[in-house]
Amino acid sequence: MIAEICRLQPRNWPCRARPALGALVALAVIAGSAVLPGMGGRSSRAAEADRRPNIVIIFADDLGYGDLGCYGHPTIRTPHLDRMAAEGQRWTDFYSAAPVCTPSRAALLTGRLPIRNGMCHDTRRVLFPDSAGGLPADEITLAELLRECGYATACVGKWHLGHLPPYLPTRQGFDSYFGIPYSNDMDRTPDSPRGREAFWHPKIEYFRCPLLRDEREIERPADQTTITRRYTDEAIRIIRQHKDRPFFLYLAHNLPHVPLFVSSEFAGRSARGLYGDVVEEIDAGVGRILGTLRELNLDSRTLVVFTSDNGPWLTFDQHGGSAGLLREGKGSTWEGGMREPGLFWWPGRIKPGVVQDLGSTLDLLPTCVALAGGKLPADRTLDGFDLSPVLFGRGPSPRKTMFFYRDTRLYAVRHGPYKAHFLTRSAYGPDAEQRHDPPLLYHLGHDPGEKFDIAKEHPEVVAQIRKIADEHLSGVTPGPCQLDKTIGKSPRKEKRKPAKG
Numbered sequence: 019m020i021a022e023i024c025r026l027q028p029r030n031w032p033c034r035a036r037p038a039l040g041a042l043v044a045l046a047v048i049a050g051s052a053v054l055p056g057m058g059g060r061s062s063r064a065a066e067a068d069r070r071p072n073i074v075i076i077f078a079d080d081l082g083y084g085d086l087g088c089y090g091h092p093t094i095r096t097p098h099l100d101r102m103a104a105e106g107q108r109w110t111d112f113y114s115a116a117p118v119c120t121p122s123r124a125a126l127l128t129g130r131l132p133i134r135n136g137m138c139h140d141t142r143r144v145l146f147p148d149s150a151g152g153l154p155a156d157e158i159t160l161a162e163l164l165r166e167c168g169y170a171t172a173c174v175g176k177w178h179l180g181h182l183p184p185y186l187p188t189r190q191g192f193d194s195y196f197g198i199p200y201s202n203d204m205d206r207t208p209d210s211p212r213g214r215e216a217f218w219h220p221k222i223e224y225f226r227c228p229l230l231r232d233e234r235e236i237e238r239p240a241d242q243t244t245i246t247r248r249y250t251d252e253a254i255r256i257i258r259q260h261k262d263r264p265f266f267l268y269l270a271h272n273l274p275h276v277p278l279f280v281s282s283e284f285a286g287r288s289a290r291g292l293y294g295d296v297v298e299e300i301d302a303g304v305g306r307i308l309g310t311l312r313e314l315n316l317d318s319r320t321l322v323v324f325t326s327d328n329g330p331w332l333t334f335d336q337h338g339g340s341a342g343l344l345r346e347g348k349g350s351t352w353e354g355g356m357r358e359p360g361l362f363w364w365p366g367r368i369k370p371g372v373v374q375d376l377g378s379t380l381d382l383l384p385t386c387v388a389l390a391g392g393k394l395p396a397d398r399t400l401d402g403f404d405l406s407p408v409l410f411g412r413g414p415s416p417r418k419t420m421f422f423y424r425d426t427r428l429y430a431v432r433h434g435p436y437k438a439h440f441l442t443r444s445a446y447g448p449d450a451e452q453r454h455d456p457p458l459l460y461h462l463g464h465d466p467g468e469k470f471d472i473a474k475e476h477p478e479v480v481a482q483i484r485k486i487a488d489e490h491l492s493g494v495t496p497g498p499c500q501l502d503k504t505i506g507k508s509p510r511k512e513k514r515k516p517a518k519g
């Protein structure tokens with residue numbers, strides 16, 4: 019059976035643009051637009067307007083499972099996120115859909131595994147400044163679906179789904195964009211200090227990241243010491259501007275991804291050092307945003323979600339975060355790579371508490387579209403579930419299974435409390451992938467740190483998860499790869515590419 023799983027890996031299928039792609043895209047766009055108008059007329063939208071919440075998704079970059087006070091960090095102070103957790107729901111088993119940036123973000127905004135839309139690659143694991151591709155235009159984003167429901171839509175912060183004009187947020191359903199279009203360690207200048215020195219003592223001029231307003235570059239290099247504050251300022255401006263209509267705000271911070279930058283107001287404040295300073299500044303920004311919602315009496319009409327795109331970048335020593343008691347971090351399909359803080363806040367509506375059910379960023383699109391009274395596209399496979407029953411205390415999570423892809427390959431599957439690893443590999447090491455037959459099996463309730471393999475004691479669980487994996491893979495058709503297209507002919511050499519996400 020393990021051979022069957024390996025044989026079925028999507029890697030074996032073509033991952034290049036096919037000749038008929040143009041026709042397929044056109045067809046999909048027509049089909050996609052055909053399902054969208056079924057969301058009710060303008061008058062019924064107006065009647066529903068009172069009940070539809072504003073939606074704010076705050077997405078941290080490389081923040082680990084153990085980096086917040088409400089998730090047990092002993093020295094990083096996050097009073098605003100802790101209050102958000104206390105007033106709302108704190109999920110213990112909430113997953114990003116991928117262990118690195120680009121595929122994780124594609125999954126959140128489309129509700130689809132990255133393998134389906136080509137937003138993953140086994141060596142170029144994310145998009146780079148020399149990338150020519152991005153999220154395909156025929157993918158339907160959460161912003162597009164909410165815009166169809168009459169929402170104002172804004173993207174603030176890191177995009178990382180294509181920095182060329184055809185791929186920017188303004189082409190994927192967002193009315194406005196303000197942010198750095200990829201990771202904050204990219205566009206490194208050739209004369210910056212070699213190796214890690216540029217990270218241990220970062221300067222703004224080492225990283226020539228552009229700052230965009232909509233589709234126009236307004237600053238380069240972006241002043242990263244003020245970027246967290248300016249993203250928060252922009253988010254608050256958007257909230258005030260749209261206070262009288264439903265809005266969707268996607269705020270994706272560039273930090274605490276390395277290089278770490280912090281404003282003078284927060285520098286040197288945290289007992290955790292620079293990394294703690296950075297997280298505490300993000301926390302303060304969350305406090306300002308929630309405070310604005312309260313001030314405008316929008317708190318009872320706004321769902322706010324806080325999570326992270328992948329686990330901590332452990333290879334950056336004290337400049338990387340912590341996955342707490344979880345194993346490994348960013349880049350890996352062990353728990354630390356993909357299990358994230360997951361907070362849901364909507365005072366008066368969400369049933370406060372700690373939730374131990376499974377959830378994923380893949381579920382945000384179906385959940386938000388349901389809350390907005392919209393309809394999901396019917397012409398494509400979605401990988402998410404509507405989590406409303408859990409949010410409102412009406413029932414358990416519809417998600418029972420989580421698939422752990424490393425790039426284009428299915429490495430592990432969680433079903434209920436059990437997780438089976440068919441393949442493993444260190445996050446960034448030079449080692450090859452290891453196949454396991456039987457798979458490694460862990461009970462994540464008893465053993466959240468994935469230390470004790472119990473496959474031999476539970477052959478029936480192994481058999482069940484193998485069946486789930488086989489059935490899943492037989493239903494996956496990989497989309498044409500978007501991450502291997504480069505501008506010009508000479509991709510940057512690996513050794514000048516410290517960023518993997």
Ligand SMILES: [Ca+2]
Pocket residue numbers: 079080118119275327328519
């Ligand atoms: Ca990341």
